Amino acid sequence: MKVVFLDIDGVLQPFGRQERFKHIDEVPALCKMLNDERGIDFEFTAWCDRNSLACYDIASVYYDWDEASINFLHELLDETDALIVLSTDWREKGDDVMKGLLAIHDFARYWYGTTYYIPRDYSGNNPHLIGRMLPQQNEGLRDAYQSAMDSLHKKMNIHYDNEKNHDEWNHSYVDSRTVEIREYLDRHREITDYVVLDDLNLTSGNDGHDVITRNRFKMEDYEKALEIMAMHDGPFPLEPDMLTPELELFRKEYIYGKKDS
Numbered sequence: 001m002k003v004v005f006l007d008i009d010g011v012l013q014p015f016g017r018q019e020r021f022k023h024i025d026e027v028p029a030l031c032k033m034l035n036d037e038r039g040i041d042f043e044f045t046a047w048c049d050r051n052s053l054a055c056y057d058i059a060s061v062y063y064d065w066d067e068a069s070i071n072f073l074h075e076l077l078d079e080t081d082a083l084i085v086l087s088t089d090w091r092e093k094g095d096d097v098m099k100g101l102l103a104i105h106d107f108a109r110y111w112y113g114t115t116y117y118i119p120r121d122y123s124g125n126n127p128h129l130i131g132r133m134l135p136q137q138n139e140g141l142r143d144a145y146q147s148a149m150d151s152l153h154k155k156m157n158i159h160y161d162n163e164k165n166h167d168e169w170n171h172s173y174v175d176s177r178t179v180e181i182r183e184y185l186d187r188h189r190e191i192t193d194y195v196v197l198d199d200l201n202l203t204s205g206n207d208g209h210d211v212i213t214r215n216r217f218k219m220e221d222y223e224k225a226l227e228i229m230a231m232h233d234g235p236f237p238l239e240p241d242m243l244t245p246e247l248e249l250f251r252k253e254y255i256y257g258k259k260d261s
Contacts, residue, residue: 002082002193002229003112004073005181008090010199011213012065012073020059027055030062040108042100057093061104069217070105073197076222080193080229083112085184087177087196092120113188115180116255118145141254148250153179155242158205178205183247185236187255192234195225 009015023030031044048055076082084107091098091114102108118141158178177198182205185191196202196210197217203210209228211221 001188001190002080003085003191004077004082004225005085005087005115005194005196005198006073007177007196007198007200007213008088010215011197011217012069013060014064014066014215017064017066019063020056023059023063024055027059031055031058034058034104038103040100040103042096042103044100047097047100054097057101058104061101065105066216072217072219072222073107076225076229077107077110079226082110082193082195082229084110085112086114087181087198091115091117094119113184115177115184116145118142144246144250144254148244148247149176149179149183151244151246152183152238152242155239155244156182156205178202181206182236182238185234186238186243187251189235189237191236193229193232194234194236195228197221197225 006012027048028045031048034044044058048058077084084102086098090101093101095114098114099108099111102111153176156179177200178196181196181202185194194209196206197213198210199213199215201210201212203212208231211224211228213221
């Protein structure tokens with residue numbers, strides 16, 4: 001079982017590319033074409049009608065995602081027989097929406113899942129509401145999730161080494177994404193090979209399984225990803241002492257117990 005943990009911004013979506021704004025008037029026709037031709041159970045037109053910002057997401061995927069990066073990702077997935085697990089912040093739009101957006105470039109067929117996320121409210125037209133927690137969610141979920149991730153982070157002792165990990169393109173580091181990935185891998189021990197595609201430096205904690213992209217997924221990134229997928233060093237369970245009480249409680253209450261999701 002092989003998976004690609006996929007970020008979007010800086011991997012498929014280059015920063016600064018904003019062709020979508022030139023084509024926004026074409027989105028209604030684009031939605032109709034996608035509904036007619038993609039053959040998936042997702043209504044692009046209905047979603048765009050519900051939320052004006054959704055139209056920009058659709059236009060972004062169609063007009064701004066980098067064609068070469070799209071092709072390299074298809075090659076990687078086909079060559080390694082891998083599936084996609086979303087680790088990008090985009091996943092908070094919800095599984096159904098993301099499957100729809102991925103289908104625009106024929107990536108929905110590789111869908112396997114996402115790292116854990118708290119769904120956000122993308123249903124309204126008020127930009128101040130976009131990205132907030134859904135009304136039925138509560139502080140208990142947020143607090144339990146944050147406590148679980150914080151406790152795992154401390155146990156993993158991952159950090160950004162400014163000397164070792166210095167990178168000319170991107171000096172930033174988001175360790176929470178690595179924690180989410182490792183938590184997912186612990187729950188999915190069927191995964192024997194993985195690679196992380198992200199423009200952030202997620203070297204610490206991923207043990208050589210990360211590829212730091214530079215604004216888009218290029219040939220050299222594709223070649224490195226192939227090498228990583230050939231390591232065959234999984235599965236990737238957490239060490240027993242990393243399974244903190246906070247993590248176990250969160251999983252029991254909100255994942256395995258499905259109190260909320």
